[in-house]
Amino acid sequence: MWSQSDHAKAMSEPSSESINADLTQTYADQYNNHFSIKKEQNTFYALLTEQGINRKFKIEKTFGHYPLQQYLVATGNGHLQVLPYSWDARPKEQDGQRWFHINQGVTDKLDTENRYHWQQPLQNWNGMCADCHSSQLQRNFDSDNNLFNSAWKEINVGCLSCHNEHAPNYTASNKPTGTWQRDTTGKVAKWIGEPRNTQTIETCFSCHSLREPLTDGFSAQGHYLDKHSPSLLELPFYYPDGQIKDEVYVYGSFMQSKMAQAGVNCLDCHDKHNMKVKVQGDGLCLSCHSADEYFTNKHNKHQGSTDSTQCVDCHMPETTYMGVDARRDHSFIIPNAPLAHAYQSPDVCLSCHTDKNKQWSINAYKSLFGEVPPRSDSSHTFALARAGKLSEHNKLWLVINDINFPVIKRAATLMLLPQLFTQLTGEQLTPYLNSKEELIRLAATKISSLLTEQDKAKYLGLRLTDPRKAVRVEAVKQLLYNPIPERWHKQFIAAVDEFNIMQDQSLWRAEGLLNQADKWLGGNEPAKAIALYLAAIKRDPYFDGSYINLAELYRQLGKKNLEQSIYAKAINNKIATPAMHFSFGLFFIRQGKLQESVLLLSQAAQADASNSHYRYIYLLSLQKMGYIAKYNIELNKARTDFPKQAIFFSVNSL
Known part of the structure; x- marks a missing residue:
């Protein structure tokens, strides 16, 4: 097999x-x-x-x-x-x-x-x-x-990818006992038996997830968060409602699902050795879900059961990667056309009805299902916030505290706070830093940059001894140049070693060298930072971040000519990213060369129209140049695109 x-x-x-x-x-x-x-x-x-x-x-x-x-x-x-x-x-x-x-x-x-x-x-x-x-x-x-x-x-994904070579043979006697059972009146099966451990699913997630390695290589054993630090549904890798967008594999989507909350794991649906689903077609879903309830026209609103109306077509939409590799979303969404468009997320109906448009889908959905509310207030707030359409930012705390909402989505909501708040107190963040949920602790530690220096020293110390390496490493990142209380020195030194090993894993690419440079810069070692930025440019001459950070460092050091030479080198290497155009545009503003800056800022704003900061600075440059007609056009566009961002309504038309 x-x-x-x-x-x-x-x-x-x-x-x-x-x-x-x-x-x-x-x-x-x-x-x-x-x-x-x-x-x-x-x-x-x-x-x-x-x-x-x-x-x-x-x-x-x-x-x-x-x-x-x-x-x-x-x-x-x-x-x-x-x-x-x-x-x-x-x-x-x-x-x-x-x-x-x-x-x-x-x-x-x-x-x-x-x-x-x-x-x-x-x-x-x-x-x-x-x-x-x-x-x-x-x-x-x-x-x-x-x-x-x-x-x-082993050259391939062999036995040692999933099994410990020193472990005793796996036998029926040490297999957890239990089964999924559904009584005659139940709609969905429930797990009956001993509580399920997470080792099996974490073994799968070591590869089937978008994550950052913490060590050079890993074995099948051990906790997932001791080997990797996962993406927490960050945009733009996921859509605002949590659907997959980029090549993010399975972990992030599956951990959002009701199945994950109910204790389902990969091997309930997939064979443990050939990895194929155990039953083809709707039969797999109906092994747990009642056919009388779900295998009906009343449920799917499509006449007859055909290959085009299988459960997975509506609940596990496909996205094609690498040209030909179609992969399914594992969050098991419940389609809702009106909400999908409100959330700026894919409308699964249009993945089949490719000849139709948004309004047709919304009208058809309402005709079939009526006005269907969001699955929960939390899911609605979560998606609106990530789509930039939430004006009542304090509602996010209700999402973060909703114990019935998937933990990974609560963690992802925490990750939104730096975009909305300039500072948090230690008292506000403490419940999440000390949460029993590992992903909540990880997210809270990641956003602890919102704390004052004093609050970091007071509240982050415990995370240096967190049971999970991913959290400990993140705590070091936040405390690296912060005064450390004497009682935490020993724990800090131990966690720094783990942090350095994690950073070493990405030195083969420019981003890794850039992170090392930023670390030295934070430690007030600009010469070492410059050397690493230059090394990053040599390793990957076409990565914009190395040029932008080095140019900014030269600006801070008052070396205007070197700053300009770095931008010139980037342009010579044909780096034309929105971030590069924006940074170079700011350089020309500082030099008083407004004509040159407007052109570059325009290119940045057009190439990344979802970036409200780029759009706002571009507006200011148009105003400064006296391009009144263009200014008014761009202001109206920005107000349409960012209806909840007060900054575009605090300035007046000219």
Whole structure:
């Protein structure tokens, strides 16, 4: 069973059996890029033509198998890079059995001066992908020499990814006893038996989650929050109502669900070795949910049961990643077209009715179901706040304190507070810093930057000895340059070691070096910070954050010429992000060059129209230049886009 699973085929040595691609086919596009794989004796090679340059790389490993297969090549210093030309392993009837460019949804023309080009760090296997495609992998990265010496115990996701090699054999005698049962009158099954532990589901989440590693490699055993620090439904990775948007895997969505609250875990629906669902189609859902209640036209409002009206079509909508990989949302949403549009989140009805529009969907929904209220006041407040449509910010405290609301959503609500409040007191934050819920403690520690220096020293000490490493590391981050009471010195030093190990895990990419630079800057070591910012620029010349932070440091040091030279270097490297345009625009404002600043601020505001700060500063620049007509147009647009933000209503039309 396992041998035919996605886990078994997560990575393989290249062979005629492991390579799915039809080697007689080639890839070509309108940019004159060409790609193919050829076998020479017993070795497979990738033949590439990009930007008029022909290159040949040995295929080191196959990467995945379905619905797409990718290929790894060595580029020196132990770096394995993921080629962008992937094999669509789906059947021909689904437009498969062909080569395609993994970034086809954006552009095929990703030249080497783009940070998403396959030779750049973001396409590096060792750092981005490796720990979830091989068992007990360690990156073993040497930052000084930009060198990987990665190693693993099993090349694929084998036994050691889920089982402790030193543990006794798993037997029926140590298997928790219990089962899901539904009585004759019940709508949904309930767990009857011993309480379920979380070890199984946490083992799955180690890979099936968007998270930051705390250590170099991990084993199957141990608590999830001692190995990883998860994303807490942050925007823009998730939609305002919590639906998945970017490639966030399963943890964040599933932990929002009523199923998770009821104690359901992955192995209730998926086979533990082949990972496939235990029953195909609606039968899986009906093993717990009453057919009389849910397998009816009264419930789904669609005539008959067809492949297009399965439970998952409405409750687990798909999002396609990597061009061909359709993945389902695991929050098990209850569709509500009017609310979806109010929350600026996907309307699942339109995922099937693709020829219809927003108003049709709202009208059809109301015709079928009437006026359906939100699932709860908390869910409504949560989504409105994340969509920027909540004016009564104090309502967020009701969400955070709602013990019936999913813990991860309560934690995500805490994460909104820095956007709405400039300061909190220790008394306000203490109940959450000391919560029995680990994710609440983690979120509260993350936002403790809202505390005064005195309150941090008084209230964060206990988090240095928190049972979970993710919380301890976050506490260090908040206390790093804060006076530490004598009674916490020993605990602080121990937690700092964990913090440093966590930071080391991302040094292979510019973001990691930038974090290290920021740490030294916070410790009033500008020379060390400058060296690390420059190292970050060298490691990833196309990451905007390194330039912006270094330019800002030069500004603080009064080195105007160096500040301008950094912006010029960024522009020369074709970095045209909204943040770069905005920062460079502010530079020109400080130099009194308003014409240049207006152009850059306009580009930032247009490219990131959801950023109210960019929009506001752009408005001020238009006013300063005396562009009255344009100012009034942009002000009216901003008031429409941000109806709850008082700042756009505190200024007058001209």
